[in-house]
Amino acid sequence: MRRGALGLTTALLSSVLVGTGLDAAPASAATTTAYTLPSTGTVTLAGHGYGHGHGMSQYGAQGAALAGQTWQQITSFYYPGTSRSTLARTIRVKISADTSxxxxxxxxxxxxxxxxxxxxxxxxxxxxxxxxxxxxxxxxxxxxxxxxxxxxxxxxxxxxxxxxxxxxxxxxxxxxxxxxxxxxxxxxxxxxxxxxRDTINVLSLEDYLKGVVPSEMPASWDPDAVAAQAVAARTYAAYQLQTPQGSTYDICDTTSCQVYGGNDAEWAASNAAIAATKGVILTSGGKPAFTQFSSSSGGFTSAGSFSYLPAKDDPYDAWKRSDGSFGNPNHSWSATVDVADIEKKTGIANVAKVSVLMNDDHHVSKLTFTGTGGKVVTVYGDTFRSWFGLRSTYFAITGRPTTTP
Incomplete structure (x- = not known):
């Protein structure tokens, strides 16, 4: 999770898969496109979004609120099929930087x-x-x-x-x-x-949120967007309460969990949003939902591990300001990757082509690189994203593909 509405991130996969015996049958919406790569120079990527794309887009929540959606409607859109309940608990937060x-x-x-x-x-x-x-x-x-x-x-x-x-x-x-x-x-x-000894901050769930919500989304944003963030963050914490990260604490204070800045991070506007949604969490099957969120979906959310985290169009992510300019700097982006760096990372001396598997027609699941000598290396989309500091796995290689299987 990053500050300034950059949202929660999951750990990136670091494994490299060598060979071709990889996949069970991909999802029905999966597509594979093969591209010829230049022998030297760079490859340009056209991308969308920032973060894993599961669940709520934070910029999308702002766009939805500006379009007149309430926090109830926003959370129902991004976490379809969930129900609202209430919870009052204490939570144990590990202060990760205090290791003395x-x-x-x-x-x-x-x-x-x-x-x-x-x-x-x-x-x-x-x-x-x-x-x-x-x-x-x-x-x-x-x-x-x-x-x-x-x-x-x-x-x-x-x-x-x-x-x-x-x-x-x-x-x-x-x-x-x-x-x-x-x-x-x-x-x-x-x-x-x-x-x-670990330093553990033990406090009420509502007081905990006061240090989380403005660390994850600007408190100055539309009140309904901030309220939606409060519900998502409270529910995420509630999920961690039933699956604690450690025996002595429930949740950490970094991007590995939710960013938590304590009392110093608080803002009156975000405190008001927390109070307006006091105790509200989202549930599925009577249990707290895994309400992941990230900065921007890029216009299409990525399927998560639960039915309430579907892959679907997100019309709110590309909202515009009153002057007509786009309000989400992460909705669309581009990046260049040097072919020599791809060869270094994959260990292929002369990479010739790449086949890109997209698991929902939008997000890159795997990339299979083939060298002129026949060597084949496959990496996960998250690994490729980590290698080159990409904002998300929602990207495509610009240029003409050689084949579309």
Missing amino acids: RDVVVGPRSGLGVLLPTGEVRALPSNGAERWRLEVASGNRASVDYLIQGTWTRWTTFDGDGAFTAGGQPIRLYYAGTSHRFRGNLAAVRPSATSTD
Whole structure:
């Protein structure tokens, strides 16, 4: 997932498939086109969209909202067949950049330490510049404070602890920076005997969304688009709650999950959209749906792993501003790829042609390269996209194909 309405991305496949014994029968809409490649120079690609294309197009949601669609209509369009329900939960978010053995926070009114027993011990106003939870001898937890460059131990206890401030934001110091987070900031051992600690932010699902929605879509966009993003993000988190990423946390804070910026990322407009959709999630078969989203579908969504993530036309992705200019910079794009780089990546000394399999007449599933010496290498479309930094797998090679099987 990228900031600024660039959306959620899935991990790119890195495997290269050598040989020709690849496919079971492709989907009925799949087509294959073969192209002759030049011996030198570049190949031009004409592309559309940004991201995996599953589910909601974020630019499309904005286009739909500007066309008068409500957030209910937007989410029904991009996740057809789902139902609306409500959910109120807490969620455990791993702060991925805080990989140290301690959790260091700034002082503030109401700051306390939550013990494994459930007791909250208030921390004194003693002039401390920082407080930390750290690993003590015997793999116990210690609470220390910093004054004028010296750390002093305040207490130790068995088990894991957390800083809490009665729901008020706490400033966390890590990786040479600091950010504020709502909820509790816990130092959690990743396994029972580990002497490492993960920093886990434990907070309500609604407060979590306040740090996600404006990190994924501009809060200044149409309120119904932002509300649709809130529902998609809440549902995605709800899906992760039933399939946690780890034993000590439910979800991460990076593009591998959803981008989460904590309290510092919040905007009043996105908070209002979250409040307007309070608790609403999308379900399928009574369970939270896997509501993937990405920056732009390019005008045609890509089929995902569930029936509510179909491949279909997206008329909202190519919306225009009032002056007639296109509002989505990712709807259409072009890129050039050097033939020498293709040869380097595939290991084919003299690549002569490529056959492109599209799984829905739009998105590239596989590319099979053949060299003049007969060597054949097939790669997934996602792999090719990763190799050359393409915005999506919705692209075609410009030029005249040699054959259309």
